[in-house]
Amino acid sequence: MDTRPIDIQPIDIKPMDIRSVILAEFEKVAREQEKNLSSLADDTMLLDSGLDSLCFAIIVARLEDSLGFDPFQIASDKEFPMTIGEFIEFYEHAAP
Amino acid sequence: MPLPEPSLWGLIARGGRLDVRCIHGAAHSLALGALAGGSSLDCSLEALAGRAVMLATADQFTAALAMLELDGIARRLVLCPPDIAPEHLPLLAEIAGIEAIVSDDGAGTRAIPGTVAVHCRPGVARAGPDRTPRCQTEWVLLTSGTTGLPKLVVHTLASLIGPIKPNAAAGAAGAVWSTFYDIRRYGGLQIFFRATLSGGSLVLSSAGEPVADFLGRVGRHEITHISGTPSHWRRALMSGATDRMRPRYVRLSGEIADQAILDDLQKCFRDAGVGHAFASTEAGVAFEVNDGGAGFPSDYISRDGEVELRIADNSLLIRSPRTASRYLGPGGDLRDPDGFVDTGDMVERRDGRYFFIGRRGGIINVGGAKVHPEEVEAIINRHPAVLMSLVKARKNPFTGAVVVADVVLRPNGCNGAGGGLQSEIIASCRSGLAPHKVPALVNFVGALAVGGAGKLARRDA
Numbered sequence: 001m002d003t004r005p006i007d008i009q010p011i012d013i014k015p016m017d018i019r020s021v022i023l024a025e026f027e028k029v030a031r032e033q034e035k036n037l038s039s040l041a042d043d044t045m046l047l048d049s050g051l052d053s054l055c056f057a058i059i060v061a062r063l064e065d066s067l068g069f070d071p072f073q074i075a076s077d078k079e080f081p082m083t084i085g086e087f088i089e090f091y092e093h094a095a096p
Numbered sequence: 097m098p099l100p101e102p103s104l105w106g107l108i109a110r111g112g113r114l115d116v117r118c119i120h121g122a123a124h125s126l127a128l129g130a131l132a133g134g135s136s137l138d139c140s141l142e143a144l145a146g147r148a149v150m151l152a153t154a155d156q157f158t159a160a161l162a163m164l165e166l167d168g169i170a171r172r173l174v175l176c177p178p179d180i181a182p183e184h185l186p187l188l189a190e191i192a193g194i195e196a197i198v199s200d201d202g203a204g205t206r207a208i209p210g211t212v213a214v215h216c217r218p219g220v221a222r223a224g225p226d227r228t229p230r231c232q233t234e235w236v237l238l239t240s241g242t243t244g245l246p247k248l249v250v251h252t253l254a255s256l257i258g259p260i261k262p263n264a265a266a267g268a269a270g271a272v273w274s275t276f277y278d279i280r281r282y283g284g285l286q287i288f289f290r291a292t293l294s295g296g297s298l299v300l301s302s303a304g305e306p307v308a309d310f311l312g313r314v315g316r317h318e319i320t321h322i323s324g325t326p327s328h329w330r331r332a333l334m335s336g337a338t339d340r341m342r343p344r345y346v347r348l349s350g351e352i353a354d355q356a357i358l359d360d361l362q363k364c365f366r367d368a369g370v371g372h373a374f375a376s377t378e379a380g381v382a383f384e385v386n387d388g389g390a391g392f393p394s395d396y397i398s399r400d401g402e403v404e405l406r407i408a409d410n411s412l413l414i415r416s417p418r419t420a421s422r423y424l425g426p427g428g429d430l431r432d433p434d435g436f437v438d439t440g441d442m443v444e445r446r447d448g449r450y451f452f453i454g455r456r457g458g459i460i461n462v463g464g465a466k467v468h469p470e471e472v473e474a475i476i477n478r479h480p481a482v483l484m485s486l487v488k489a490r491k492n493p494f495t496g497a498v499v500v501a502d503v504v505l506r507p508n509g510c511n512g513a514g515g516g517l518q519s520e521i522i523a524s525c526r527s528g529l530a531p532h533k534v535p536a537l538v539n540f541v542g543a544l545a546v547g548g549a550g551k552l553a554r555r556d557a
Contacts (some may be wrong), residue, residue: 032522033531053463057495058536065537072493 018067018095019088025062026084029055042085049084069096103168103229104253104292105131111295120317121157122302122310124218128164128292134220136161137198141169144214145230148172148193152185153200156279156300158216160288162198163279167253168229174236174248175280178303179548182206184245191425192236192248236424237282237377240549248424249377257289258402258418259381271296274314276324276332281549282377283350287323296320308337315340323347325550326357330484334507338364347384349373351551352452352470355390356477362388378430379437380418390474391443391451404436411456412439442468458554460488462532463495469554472499472535475528479521481505486544486552487535501535504544 023040030037030051038050046056064070071078071094078094081087108114114129135141136158149170153159156178166173174192176185189197189208196212207213235256238246273291277284279300291298299317301310311332314322322343324332329348332338346361346368353372361370371386382403385392397405403416413436420437422430431437440456454468461467469487476485483506489497503521518538525534545553 032526053494054532057463057492057498060492060494061490061498061500061536065539073491 018091021066022059022063022088022091025059025066026051029058029062033058040084042083042088044084045082046084046087047082063091067091067095069094101229101232101254103227103233104289105164105168105227106229107257108164108292111293113295117292117295118297119157119160120297120299120313121155121218122300122305122313124157126157126161126219130220131161131164133224135165135222135225136216136218136220137165138215138217139212140222141165141225141227143212144196145169146171147195148174149214150174150176150185150189150192150194150197150211151280152176152180152197152206153216154178155200155218155303156284157302158200158218159280160298160300161218161220162216163288164292165225165227166198167233167235168227168231170233171231172234172236175238175285177238177240177278177280177548180238180246187245188238188248237280237285237420239377240281240547240551247427249420249430250422250424251380251420255380255418255420256285257293258416259286259375260290260293271321272299272317272319273297274299274301274317274319274322276301276310276322276328277350277550278548282375282380283323283325283550286375286381287321290321307331307335308340311335311337311340315342319343321345321347323349325350325546326353327351327484327544327546327552328550329357329361330504331546333360333364334483334504336507343368346370347373349375350549352454352474353390354470354474354477356474356482358388358390374412374441376437376439376441378420379414379439380416380420382412382414382416382418389449391449394445394448394450396450406436407443407450408438410442410444412441412443412450412452413437414439444471460497460499462497462499465530465532467499467533469499472501472525472529472533475525476501476503476521476535476538479524481517482521483507484544484552486554488554490536495532498536499533500537500539502539502541502544504541 033055036050038048071090074094078090081090115127117128118125147170149166151159151162186208194211196214197206197208198214198216199206200216235251237249273287273296275284275287279285279288299314299319319341320343326348343365346365358370371384373381373384375381383396406413415436420430442453442456443450444453454470458469459466472487473485476482483504485501485503487499487501490500492498521538547553
């Protein structure tokens, strides 16, 4: 029985693309969850971004599918991200 | 010593017309009357009288014959479903004190040292055996746990056939029954008894038979009553072969029947009654719902009758003469001190009805808030492009877990398996569910795995 997902394409994404994919996902999830994004500047604290933990949970799950990896499940020397800039860097650093 | 109750064969013989009532397998058919004049077993019934017997045939046709022959003869009859792991057999046989094993492959691949091997053929030979009941048989069914050793659940013929009203269940003698279940599991066994005890015939599926072939065979035998799990039925709808049969009664059990599948089946079989039953191996058949709605009316809780329902901590508890009495070997207490069986099926009351929302053990925890996968699936399945869905947990650093959904689309239902449809499904969940219950992701898949008992294969969340 074929139970493989049929809509996933392998993706080869460069660092610049990772940033735009992440920011687009922030905006999409904020719209869906009816949250007001304060700003997407690099130094905005994640907790001040207007998104709640469920939003971040959804963003991480979707990024795992669109980027093909989840840096939170990969052993890393990076600290848990606190700002939007660190969040993006966290992904760029873990990119295969 | 008290006289044994009438055996299964004795009850069937009372119904008469044994020469026109048949059991049909894919490769063989047998009129019940043939068993009056011969036996399918290669040893005498006397040799198995009072023994603990394990029924481990590969085919359910031979299993049906052996069950008809051995009730009232064997002291204990353990029914092995076809997908049982062979490595479990010796331990199960030891727990049940098995003395003889009935198989049908002739090669003795299921033989266990220290037990007698009995062969069952898909027909009869030998002169008519003496079918006088020797003892009351303990029927032992195995649970369909996903991992580990199945539990051995002890019933009697009386507890198993308790839900069946003689000659009423089928509406009339001459009904032809069929089931997607294997008759060695509780849901299928109920259909086996309904067919044989209500004066009807039975069409059995065969291992590995494509759904469309089975439905074609079912149609040729002009079946009137057919049962399966919602997953069985969704697969039948997906096969595009449902027009091969014209049942009068379509029955669902074994999984939550949501409104979408009930409506789909009513649309597909316009002239048929569509009903769902709540039953489990341990609790027996508790009730049937035939009003076309999902869940059950809340006054079922206070209804008079032999089945008593109780709700404790949102779980449905059942006390009735149809429940199993105990587990053989390990397994703990099957009933609480008041005699109730806790089903572990969680319900929620809305608008004068109780709805099943999932299994106690299947809860997904999203940031401390609970989600039953089944309640999310019920919403997803309402989308017109969706045939079936499986909701599961995915590990998440922010909330511990998030809900994700695998979705099978209807054939020809919608070609756009793209982001538009995913967003639509997520939007419909958002309008019907709390935010933490809405899937973070929707993946379209070609099919979903269905286990041996006809239920969606779920991994523990």
